[in-house]
Amino acid sequence: MMIKFLDLQAINLVHQKEIEDKLLEVFRSGWYLLGNEVKIFEAKLANFIGTSHAIGVANGLDALRLILRAYIENGVMQKGDEIIVPANTYIASILAISDNGLVPVLVEPSPETFNIDVSEIEKKITPKTRGILIVHLYGRAIWSEELQKIAANNGLKIIEDNAQAIGASWNSIKTGNLGDAAAFSFYPGKNLGALGDAGAVTTNDESLADTIRAVANYGSKEKYVNLYQGLNSRLDEIQAAVLSVKIEYIDAENGRRREIAEKYLAGIKNPKLVLPENPSDKNEHVWHLFVIQTTEREKLQKYLLEKGVQTLIHYPIPPHQQAAYSDWNELSFPITEKIHQEVLSLPISPVLTDEEVESVVAALNDF
Numbered sequence: 001m002m003i004k005f006l007d008l009q010a011i012n013l014v015h016q017k018e019i020e021d022k023l024l025e026v027f028r029s030g031w032y033l034l035g036n037e038v039k040i041f042e043a044k045l046a047n048f049i050g051t052s053h054a055i056g057v058a059n060g061l062d063a064l065r066l067i068l069r070a071y072i073e074n075g076v077m078q079k080g081d082e083i084i085v086p087a088n089t090y091i092a093s094i095l096a097i098s099d100n101g102l103v104p105v106l107v108e109p110s111p112e113t114f115n116i117d118v119s120e121i122e123k124k125i126t127p128k129t130r131g132i133l134i135v136h137l138y139g140r141a142i143w144s145e146e147l148q149k150i151a152a153n154n155g156l157k158i159i160e161d162n163a164q165a166i167g168a169s170w171n172s173i174k175t176g177n178l179g180d181a182a183a184f185s186f187y188p189g190k191n192l193g194a195l196g197d198a199g200a201v202t203t204n205d206e207s208l209a210d211t212i213r214a215v216a217n218y219g220s221k222e223k224y225v226n227l228y229q230g231l232n233s234r235l236d237e238i239q240a241a242v243l244s245v246k247i248e249y250i251d252a253e254n255g256r257r258r259e260i261a262e263k264y265l266a267g268i269k270n271p272k273l274v275l276p277e278n279p280s281d282k283n284e285h286v287w288h289l290f291v292i293q294t295t296e297r298e299k300l301q302k303y304l305l306e307k308g309v310q311t312l313i314h315y316p317i318p319p320h321q322q323a324a325y326s327d328w329n330e331l332s333f334p335i336t337e338k339i340h341q342e343v344l345s346l347p348i349s350p351v352l353t354d355e356e357v358e359s360v361v362a363a364l365n366d367f
């Protein structure tokens with residue numbers, strides 16, 4: 001018996017009846033784009049996050065690209081401006097910046113949170129800096145008054161990459177409503193997953209929301225009238241309908257993830273393994289990933305597989321060492337590099353059973 005890292009089929013079959021009814025309804029309606037299902041989901045998402053606007057788009061990377069593109073169209077940023085971004089992130093956060101002709105400026109993480117080390121940000125600010133792109137990595141909210149102050153004092157926008165942390169909050173404010181604008185991914189494996197690609201932007205900035213909506217629809221607000229050299233990046237009716245069903249369960253499903261994380265944190269006792277920090281405010285973390293660290297990662301991963309436990313690595317190669325960013329290959333980010341060499345993600349999902357969690361704990365303690 002194999003404990004899968006993530007059983008997407010089981011995760012979605014929990015909602016089989018509701019999802020199938022919705023799929024059939026959309027299929028039979030004859031309306032597949034820019035219709036009611038997208039409007040309904042956008043309203044549900046804005047309400048859940050607490051923002052005045054939510055805009056459905058094609059995927060999480062586009063959500064990030066569109067935020068930055070709209071800031072450029074609105075004259076808030078221009079090509080060549082610098083955006084501060086964590087060196088330790090999924091590469092999409094960085095691709096969105098360079099894709100817009102903006103310059104990513106990488107900052108090391110704090111070893112405790114894996115997230116951007118806020119005390120390192122100010123050193124990287126120059127007259128060209130226009131924004132900080134924070135990433136709520138692994139599902140943990142990264143926010144502080146210090147971060148807010150740095151942004152305010154330097155006139156910087158804060159953009160949240162909230163692809164991994166839907167439902168998390170800081171002082172009762174949801175991620176996605178902390179900064180100036182936020183990007184969501186509903187990639188099937190995310191905590192709120194569609195049946196394909198999907199994404200969204202949330203913001204309280206009306207002018208930004210209007211520009212994003214237009215840029216994502218061929219640069220047009222009115223059919224055949226084009227204000228911007230836009231893209232086609234729309235959320236479709238089928239994905240919106242599925243997400244409208246699943247968003248009703250996100251708090252409960254994140255709650256189950258939290259339960260599993262607590263079981264791992266209490267049960268795993270092995271001096272070879274470093275466990276993730278558990279924030280004192282439990283709402284700060286929605287445990288998209290449960291990431292442990294060990295200097296014997298390859299051995300551990302192989303051992304766990306023999307015991308029937310599937311694990312993954314998030315992520316094996318840091319962005320600055322990728323061929324895609326060859327200009328950065330000589331740069332040194334020792335904390336980021338160490339994290340990439342030592343992290344291993346354990347199975348975690350709302351459908352993982354207590355018995356499975358116990359087997360994972362036992363296997364880790366035997367190692």
Ligand SMILES: *Cc1c(COP(=O)(O)O)cnc(C)c1O
Binds near residue numbers: 061090092163164184
């Ligand atoms: C998944 C992810 C994205 C990209 O989302 P897609 O929907 O796959 O385009 C961006 N940033 C982070 C941190 C992610 O985990």
